[in-house]
Amino acid sequence: GENVEQHPSTLSVQEGDSAVIKCTYSDSASNYFPWYKQELGKGPQLIIDIRSNVGEKKDQRIAVTLNKTAKHFSLHITETQPEDSAVYFCAAEGGSTLGRLYFGRGTQLTVWP
Amino acid sequence: DAGVIQSPRHEVTEMGQEVTLRCKLISGHNSLFWYRQTMMRGLELLIYFNNNVPIDDSGMPEDRFSAKMPNASFSTLKIQPSEPRDSAVYFCASLGSGANVLTFGAGSRLTVL
Numbered sequence: 001g002e003n004v005e006q007h008p009s010t011l012s013v014q015e016g017d018s019a020v021i022k023c024t025y026s027d028s029a030s031n032y033f034p035w036y037k038q039e040l041g042k043g044p045q046l047i048i049d050i051r052s053n054v055g056e057k058k059d060q061r062i063a064v065t066l067n068k069t070a071k072h073f074s075l076h077i078t079e080t081q082p083e084d085s086a087v088y089f090c091a092a093e094g095g096s097t098l099g100r101l102y103f104g105r106g107t108q109l110t111v112w113p
Numbered sequence: 114d115a116g117v118i119q120s121p122r123h124e125v126t127e128m129g130q131e132v133t134l135r136c137k138l139i140s141g142h143n144s145l146f147w148y149r150q151t152m153m154r155g156l157e158l159l160i161y162f163n164n165n166v167p168i169d170d171s172g173m174p175e176d177r178f179s180a181k182m183p184n185a186s187f188s189t190l191k192i193q194p195s196e197p198r199d200s201a202v203y204f205c206a207s208l209g210s211g212a213n214v215l216t217f218g219a220g221s222r223l224t225v226l
Contacts, residue, residue, distance in 0.1 A: 036217075043117075043204050044156075044204075097168065098208065099144050099215050100146075100161065101215060106156075
């Protein structure tokens with residue numbers, strides 16, 4: 001099955017700085033890559049996703065890039081704010097089953113005011 | 114839409130007791146996924162259903178775990194007998210037909226003493 005690696009496991013930035021989280025995947029057939037944000041005591045929530053037919057997608061302060069050749073994708077958060085502090089998970093949709101996601105281990109992002 | 118609804122939110126029980134976790138899907142969704150989250154193993158897929166039929170239960174740890182989907186909108190995950198190593202947060206997530214976006218519930222935090 002698919003194997004998703006995520007780095008770093010923890011990330012601390014100053015408010016206003018940028019944060020970058022990187023993931024790699026193993027199955028070249030994967031074509032859907034969502035990012036989830038999990039706040040304390042809550043379930044993961046989708047914040048952005050990208051499909052394999054595009055290389056970059058942006059939504060306000062959040063952007064995701066995808067390199068299918070290298071099998072890696074990244075999350076970029078600009079102008080970070082304390083409310084961005086959370087655990088972020090990358091995932092890849094593996095196999096032929098819609099919604100069957102393989103998750104990275106997560107990145108604890110802390111934004112200091 | 115109320116989203117994916119899980120109950121109980123927190124459960125503390127003693128080793129050997131039966132535990133039943135419940136999940137109500139988003140109306141109109143037809144796929145359901147049960148995940149377990151621990152610090153050691155991250156988010157693990159236990160089992161998923163499509164149109165009430167279990168598709169892949171290879172993630173279920175052992176025979177003590179069982180899951181059912183008695184109708185299109187409801188599922189249960191049962192652990193009998195429970196053990197301390199089952200302590201984790203259990204999430205269910207649902208998916209609509211033809212869509213990639215997996216929506217998670219708030220989770221059930223299980224502590225087995």
